[in-house]
Amino acid sequence: MCGIIGYVGENQAVPVLLGGLKKLEYRGYDSSGIGVLHPEKAQIVLRKSDGKIKNLEKLIAKQPFPKSTIGISHTRWATHGAPNKVNAHPHADGSGHILIVHNGIIENYELLKKDLKKRGHTFKSDTDSEVIAHLIESYYKGDLFAAVKKAIKKLNGAYALGVISSYHPDLLIAARIGSPLIIGCGKNENFIASDAPAILDCTRRVIYLKDGHMATLSKSQIKVFDFNGKVVKPKIDRITYSLDAVAKQGFDHFMMKEMHEQPDVLKKMLASCIKGKQVVLDGWNLSEQQIKNISNITIVACGTAYHAGMVGRYIIEALAGISVNVDVSSEFRYRNPILSKKSIVIAISQSGETADTLAAVREAKQKGAKIVSICNVLGSSLARESDAVLYTHAGPEIGVASTKAYTAQLGMLYLLAIKLAMVKKYISTSEINTLITQLKKVPSLYTKILKTKTSIAKIARTNSHFGCFLFLGRNINYPTAMEGALKLKEISYIPAEGYAAGEMKHGPIALIDEYRAVVCIATESDTYEKMISNIQEIRSRKGKVIAIATEGDKNISKHATHVVYVPKTHKLLTPLLAALPLQLIAYYISVKRGCDVDQPRNLAKSVTVE
Numbered sequence: 001m002c003g004i005i006g007y008v009g010e011n012q013a014v015p016v017l018l019g020g021l022k023k024l025e026y027r028g029y030d031s032s033g034i035g036v037l038h039p040e041k042a043q044i045v046l047r048k049s050d051g052k053i054k055n056l057e058k059l060i061a062k063q064p065f066p067k068s069t070i071g072i073s074h075t076r077w078a079t080h081g082a083p084n085k086v087n088a089h090p091h092a093d094g095s096g097h098i099l100i101v102h103n104g105i106i107e108n109y110e111l112l113k114k115d116l117k118k119r120g121h122t123f124k125s126d127t128d129s130e131v132i133a134h135l136i137e138s139y140y141k142g143d144l145f146a147a148v149k150k151a152i153k154k155l156n157g158a159y160a161l162g163v164i165s166s167y168h169p170d171l172l173i174a175a176r177i178g179s180p181l182i183i184g185c186g187k188n189e190n191f192i193a194s195d196a197p198a199i200l201d202c203t204r205r206v207i208y209l210k211d212g213h214m215a216t217l218s219k220s221q222i223k224v225f226d227f228n229g230k231v232v233k234p235k236i237d238r239i240t241y242s243l244d245a246v247a248k249q250g251f252d253h254f255m256m257k258e259m260h261e262q263p264d265v266l267k268k269m270l271a272s273c274i275k276g277k278q279v280v281l282d283g284w285n286l287s288e289q290q291i292k293n294i295s296n297i298t299i300v301a302c303g304t305a306y307h308a309g310m311v312g313r314y315i316i317e318a319l320a321g322i323s324v325n326v327d328v329s330s331e332f333r334y335r336n337p338i339l340s341k342k343s344i345v346i347a348i349s350q351s352g353e354t355a356d357t358l359a360a361v362r363e364a365k366q367k368g369a370k371i372v373s374i375c376n377v378l379g380s381s382l383a384r385e386s387d388a389v390l391y392t393h394a395g396p397e398i399g400v401a402s403t404k405a406y407t408a409q410l411g412m413l414y415l416l417a418i419k420l421a422m423v424k425k426y427i428s429t430s431e432i433n434t435l436i437t438q439l440k441k442v443p444s445l446y447t448k449i450l451k452t453k454t455s456i457a458k459i460a461r462t463n464s465h466f467g468c469f470l471f472l473g474r475n476i477n478y479p480t481a482m483e484g485a486l487k488l489k490e491i492s493y494i495p496a497e498g499y500a501a502g503e504m505k506h507g508p509i510a511l512i513d514e515y516r517a518v519v520c521i522a523t524e525s526d527t528y529e530k531m532i533s534n535i536q537e538i539r540s541r542k543g544k545v546i547a548i549a550t551e552g553d554k555n556i557s558k559h560a561t562h563v564v565y566v567p568k569t570h571k572l573l574t575p576l577l578a579a580l581p582l583q584l585i586a587y588y589i590s591v592k593r594g595c596d597v598d599q600p601r602n603l604a605k606s607v608t609v610e
C-alpha cells in the first residue's frame with residue numbers, strides 16, 4: 001500500500017523517481033508526487049498530482065524540475081484524507097526545508113498534531129503523515145539523523161519513511177516499522193523503495209531494511225542503524241528475477257500475462273518439490289516426530305489467500321487427517337484461538353507484508369504455535385517472522401487481482417498436505433501416488449484451458465451486463481466459488497457473492513430472477529447431483545447459469561445456460577483447474593465494461609495497514 005522511491009547519486013533523480021513510481025503504481029494510485037532538492041538554492045521543489053502517475057508526468061512536462069541528484073517520491077493509497085493533490089506526498093515541514101514520504105499509518109497522529117499545533121505548527125493536509133515532517137522539524141538542531149531518530153520514537157503505528165532536507169543536500173534517510181522498505185545499492189548512487197521492481201533497472205543489490213532499523217544514504221555510502229543509533233551490519237541480497245518478469249510482454253494487461261504464467265509456475269514448483277515419489281519442501285524444517293505430534297492446524301490469511309487456505313483445509317483434512325481451522329487474519333485475534341506448542345499456524349500471503357496476517361502470526365507465536373508461511377515475496381516480513389517458509393516462487397505479481405499467486409498457493413498446499421499424509425500414513429501410498437501423478441498433469445491442463453479462452457471470453461461478454469452475480473460451489477469448490485466472486489467484484493465492480501451451494505435455499509435464492517447470473521462449479525464430484533439440483537432451482541426461477549463442468553459431461557448442457565469445460569482430473573484437484581476459467585470470466589467482463597483491470601479502484605496490491 002503506497003509506493004515509495006528515493007534516490008541520491010550522481011545522476012538525475014527525476015527520471016529514476018518517475019520510472020520507479022510507474023513500477024510501483026500497483027501499490028496505490030490515487031495521487032502521487034515527487035520532491036527534489038534544488039541543485040543551487042537551499043530549497044525543495046515539489047510536484048504533486050491527484051489521480052494516476054500519468055497526471056504527474058504531464059505536470060512535470062509542463063513544469064519541469066531543476067536538475068537535481070537527490071529526491072523522494074510516492075504513489076498513494078489514501079487512508080487519512082481524501083485522495084487529492086494537497087494530501088498527496090511528499091509532505092514538507094513548516095519551514096519548507098524538510099520533506100518526507102510515508103507508507104503506513106501513524107495511529108497517534110491526532111495527539112501529535114494537537115501538540116504541534118499548540119507549539120505553532122500549521123498543517124496543510126488532512127494526512128497523518130504530515131505530522132512526521134513537523135515532528136522532525138521540531139527536533140532539528142542541525143543534525144537531521146538525530147532529529148529523525150527522536151521523531152520516530154514518538155510515532156505509534158506502522159511506517160516506511162523517506163526523508164530529505166535542503167539543509168543536507170547529499171543525505172537520504174530511511175526508517176521502517178511494519179511497512180516494507182528496501183535499500184538499493186548502486187555505484188555512486190543509492191536508492192530506497194517499497195518494492196524491488198522500482199529499482200530493478202538500476203541495481204539488483206538490495207538490503208531488506210528490518211523492522212526497527214533506519215539508514216542513512218549518500219551517493220557513496222549506506223549505513224544502517226537500530227532506532228537507538230547503534231550501527232548494524234546490513235546483509236546485501238541479490239534480486240535474481242528478470243526485468244521481463246515485471247513487464248507486460250505483449251499482453252494487454254498484467255493480469256492476462258499472469259494468468260498465462262500459471263502453467264509454468266506450477267510446473268517449476270512441482271519439478272523442484274517432487275523428487276521421485278517423495279515430496280521435498282525447501283524451507284520445511286519439521287521432523288517426522290514433530291509432524292506426528294501436530295494436534296491441529298490453523299490457517300490465517302486474507303482475501304484470495306484466505307480462499308487458498310479454505311481449499312487447504314479440505315485437502316489437509318482429507319489427505320492427512322489433521323483437523324484444520326481457517327481464519328481471516330483480521331479476525332483471528334478477536335476470538336481466543338486455542339493454540340499450543342503442538343499447533344501449527346500456516347500463514348498464507350503473496351506479498352508477505354499484509355498487516356493483518358502479520359498481526360495474526362505475532363498473536364499465534366505468543367501462544368506458542370509454530371509458524372509456517374506460504375509466501376511469494378522473498379525476504380518479506382512474514383518470511384522473516386516465520387519458523388519455516390515455503391516459497392511459491394510465482395515471480396512478481398503486478399496485477400492487483402491475484403491469479404498466479406493463488407494457484408501457486410494451492411499448489412504448495414497440495415504438496416504440503418501430501419507431505420503430511422506421507423508421514424501420518426492417513427491414506428495409502430497408492431492413493432498418494434495417484435494424486436502426485438495427476439498433480440503433475442495440471443500444468444499441461446492449464447495450457448489446454450488457456451487455449452479455450454476465446455470461447456470463455458464470448459460467454460463472459462454475453463453475461464457482462466448483469467448487475468449481480470452469484471457463485472456457487474460445494475465441498476472443496478465452495479472456496480472456489482468465493483474466489484470467483486471476489487475476482488469478479490474486484491475488477492468489474494459488479495456485486496458478486498460466493499456461497500456454499502447448499503446455503504442458496506437459506507437466503508440467496510431470493511436474489512434469483514431473469515436479471516441474475518449464477519456461476520456454478522459443477523465439476524465431477526460426489527456432490528455433482530446436488531449441484532445439478534441447484535442449477536435446476538435457479539433455472540426454474542429464470543436465473544442464467546454459467547456452469548464450470550468436467551470435459552465429457554454431456555448432461556450439464558441440458559441444465560445450464562452456458563458451459564465452460566475444464567479437463568478431467570482427480571476430484572481433489574478440481575479447485576486448481578476451476579480457478580482459471582473463473583479468472584478469465586472476471587477478466588473479460590472487466591474489459592468489456594471498460595474497467596481498469598490491473599489497477600481496480602480503491603484497491604492496492606499489498607495491504608500494509610490493519
Ligand code: F6R
Pocket residue numbers: 302303304305306348349350351352353354357400401402403486487490605606607
Ligand atoms: C485479491 C487479492 C487480495 C489479496 C489479499 C491478501 O485478488 O489480491 O484479496 O489476496 O489482500 O494479500 P497477500 O496475499 O499479499 O497477503
